[in-house]
Each structure stands twice: as structure tokens, then as C-alpha cells.
Amino acid sequence: xxxxxxxxxxxxxxxxxxxxxxxxxxxxxxxxxxxxxxxxxxxxxxxxxxxxxxxxxxxxxxxxxxxxxxxxxxxxxxxxxxxxxxxxxxxxxxxxxxxxxxxxxxxxxxxxxx
Amino acid sequence: xxxxxxxxxxxxxxxxxxxxxxxxxxxxxxxxxxxxxxxxxxxxxxxxxxxxxxxxxxxxxxxxxxxxxxxxxxxxxxxxxxxxxxxxxxxxxxxxxxxxxxxxxxxxxxxxxxxxxxxxxxxxxxxxxxxxxxxxxxxxxxxxxxxxxxxxxxxxxxxxxxxxxxxxxxxxxxxxxxxxxxxxxxxxxxxxxxxxxxxxxxxxxxxxxxxxxxxxxxxxxxxxxxxxxxxxxxxxxxxxxxxxxxxxxxxxxxxxxxxxx
Numbered sequence: 148x149x150x151x152x153x154x155x156x157x158x159x160x161x162x163x164x165x166x167x168x169x170x171x172x173x174x175x176x177x178x179x180x181x182x183x184x185x186x187x188x189x190x191x192x193x194x195x196x197x198x199x200x201x202x203x204x205x206x207x208x209x210x211x212x213x214x215x216x217x218x219x220x221x222x223x224x225x226x227x228x229x230x231x232x233x234x235x236x237x238x239x240x241x242x243x244x245x246x247x248x249x250x251x252x253x254x255x256x257x258x259x260x261x
Numbered sequence: 262x263x264x265x266x267x268x269x270x271x272x273x274x275x276x277x278x279x280x281x282x283x284x285x286x287x288x289x290x291x292x293x294x295x296x297x298x299x300x301x302x303x304x305x306x307x308x309x310x311x312x313x314x315x316x317x318x319x320x321x322x323x324x325x326x327x328x329x330x331x332x333x334x335x336x337x338x339x340x341x342x343x344x345x346x347x348x349x350x351x352x353x354x355x356x357x358x359x360x361x362x363x364x365x366x367x368x369x370x371x372x373x374x375x376x377x378x379x380x381x382x383x384x385x386x387x388x389x390x391x392x393x394x395x396x397x398x399x400x401x402x403x404x405x406x407x408x409x410x411x412x413x414x415x416x417x418x419x420x421x422x423x424x425x426x427x428x429x430x431x432x433x434x435x436x437x438x439x440x441x442x443x444x445x446x447x448x449x450x451x452x453x454x455x456x457x458x459x460x461x462x463x464x465x466x467x468x469x470x471x472x473x474x475x476x477x478x479x480x481x482x483x484x485x486x487x488x489x490x491x492x493x494x495x496x497x498x499x500x501x502x503x504x505x506x507x508x509x510x511x512x513x514x515x516x517x518x519x520x521x522x
Contacts, residue, residue, distance in 0.1 A: 238448065
């Protein structure tokens with residue numbers, strides 16, 4: 148799994164994840180997200196377009212991200228999710244909890260006001 | 262997914278597998294049916310590596326389980342979930358700790374992630390809110406559902422169920438049947454169920470395999486099994502005491518047996 152992070156000067160962070168998010172790799176996702184849940188960050192966009200598989204630990208990590216984001220009042224958006232990954236969210240009745248977007252760049256630009 | 266080839270096994274003079282070959286398809290529910298002593302539970306245990314057969318192979322994702330070293334087997338078992346007949350919960354641990362056990366054993370997930378996973382799994386089996394209860398405070402049906410939540414906590418590719426509806430009332434049995442089918446259809450989990458509950462088997466199976474004293478006597482869809490002309494199959498599915506399946510294990514004459522002893 149590969150994680151890249153891009154941060155702009157307006158406090159918006161784009162976290163791009165590629166590969167499988169499972170019991171072994173989700174702690175890395177958590178560690179990558181953790182530093183950005185603070186008041187000077189206005190939004191975090193997680194680009195999941197390169198994720199083919201996500202298990203329960205990945206979902207739980209995203210839930211934790213959502214909880215952290217709500218504490219610091221920043222937006223937390225899951226973007227570009229493949230249908231197979233979306234199915235897991237639907238299955239666990241969590242599809243109405245998150246903010247989803249089809250395109251990470253458009254969402255990133257939307258939050259930064261570009 | 263799992264292919265059993267030419268499996269032979271004996272415990273003393275009792276044959277539990279006599280040249281058994283069968284295939285358990287990926288993302289399907291396969292039910293192993295058979296009376297007591299037919300060899301179905303032994304086969305299930307050998308499929309998860311709890312005991313080795315006398316000969317033959319059990320291929321799981323291209324690897325022969327019967328020949329794996331303990332460490333390799335331990336790794337492979339992360340892809341397997343098992344619902345034991347008695348659920349095998351730890352009586353000294355509450356429900357939360359019972360379900361968390363495989364996660365703590367096999368992963369480095371944080372406590373907060375583990376907590377969320379447990380909530381998700383308990384929601385899947387319809388038991389969210391019982392986290393702080395002890396196993397002794399649960400009904401039989403609830404115990405099975407907690408056992409199932411623990412069996413699926415590592416997101417296994419295959420779940421093995423050993424007599425999942427035994428000892429349950431009809432409604433609790435129906436709930437377990439529905440959970441097995443839901444997990445299979447929604448999560449794509451390959452499901453292998455050992456049972457002698459005919460009604461349950463016909464409700465949930467994509468494929469049925471019937472064992473009779475270690476011999477595979479029939480396999481097919483529920484429809485094919487229902488229409489089987491084989492007298493042994495007919496006797497088993499109708500539960501008739503009279504037929505080619507004897508009540509006793511031995512052919513030896515009873516009078517001769519007790520007089521000679």
C-alpha cells in the first residue's frame with residue numbers, strides 16, 4: 148500500500164491511498180491521517196480511487212477519522228471510491244454517515260475555494 | 262476455493278473418510294450433511310488444520326493444508342473463521358473481549374479501531390449493546406451469534422460452521438440461517454456448514470454433500486438432492502428409521518456378540 152499527502156496553504160489536505168486497506172495496512176493509514184486533525188486544517192480529502200479492497204479495519208479507521216474531524220470541525224471527505232469498496236460501507240449501514248465525492252481533485256479545489 | 266482429494270481417515274476401526282473427493286466453491290454455501298459418526302465434523306476439522314488425515318489432500322487457495330507447518334497454518338487460518346458447535350466463548354471474558362480476542366492476537370490495531378470493528382460486527386449479527394455482558398448471561402441463540410461475530414471479526418474469506426443450529430429453537434435457527442446466507446451474499450464469504458438439520462440445510466445451501474460412514478454418497482443442489490433416487494439419500498432426508506442406513510455401527514450379530522464376549 149502507498150500513501151501520499153499533499154497540503155495546500157489554505158489548510159486543506161489531500162491523502163491519496165493506493166493498494167489494499169486491511170488489518171495489516173490500516174494502522175499506516177491511521178498514522179498518516181492522525182497529524183491533520185487540528186484546528187488549522189479546514190478539510191481532509193481521502194482519495195480512495197486506487198483502493199481495490201478495504202476491510203472492517205479500514206472502515207473503522209475512516210470512522211475514527213470522521214470522529215476526529217468532527218471534533219476539530221473540519222470536513223472529512225472520501226473521494227473516488229470504487230463500487231466494491233462502497234459496497235462494504237453500504238453493508239455496514241455507514242453509507243449515510245460519510246461525505247462522499249466522485250472526484251478528489253474537484254473536492255479539494257472546492258474546499259480550498261479555487 | 263477448497264478441494265478435497267482422495268481423503269482417507271480412520272479412528273481405530275471407524276472410517277471417517279473413505280476416498281472422499283469434493284469441491285467447496287468460492288462464495289457459495291456448501292452444507293455437509295450426515296448422521297452422527299458420518300465423518301462430517303472430522304472433515305471440517307481437517308479442513309481448518311485441526312488434525313491431519315491418514316492420506317489425501319485438502320487444497321486451500323492452492324496450498325495443501327494437510328502438509329503445512331504450524332506457522333504456515335497459523336497464517337492461513339487468518340483467512341478462516343470458525344463457529345464452533347458450542348460457540349467456544351471464553352466464559353471468563355465479557356462479550357467485547359471475546360470478540361476482540363482474534364484482533365488482539367493477530368493485528369496491531371489500536372483500541373479505538375478495535376472498538377469500532379466490534380460495534381460493526383455486533384450490528385451485523387443484531388446484538389449491538391451486549392458488549393459488557395458475560396457469556397453465561399446470554400441465551401443459546403445469542404451465544405451462537407456472538408460466536409459468529411467473533412468468527413467474522415478478521416474478515417475471513419471462508420467461514421466454517423459446525424452444527425450452527427443445534428440446540429436452538431426454530432426461530433433462533435431461522436435467525437442463524439439468515440445470518441449465514443446474508444454474510445455469504447453480502448460479503449461474498451465462502452461458507453462451509455456441517456449440519457444434520459435437513460430443513461436448515463435446504464434453506465441455506467447452494468450445494469449439499471452427504472456423507473455416510475465416511476463415504477460421500479451424494480452431492481448436488483438442494484433440488485438435485487431432493488430428487489435423488491438413491492435409497493440412502495432418501496432415507497436420510499426423510500429421517501426414516503428403516504432403510505439401507507443401519508442404526509448400529511457394526512454388522513456383527515448382537516446375540517453372537519454378547520454371548521461370545
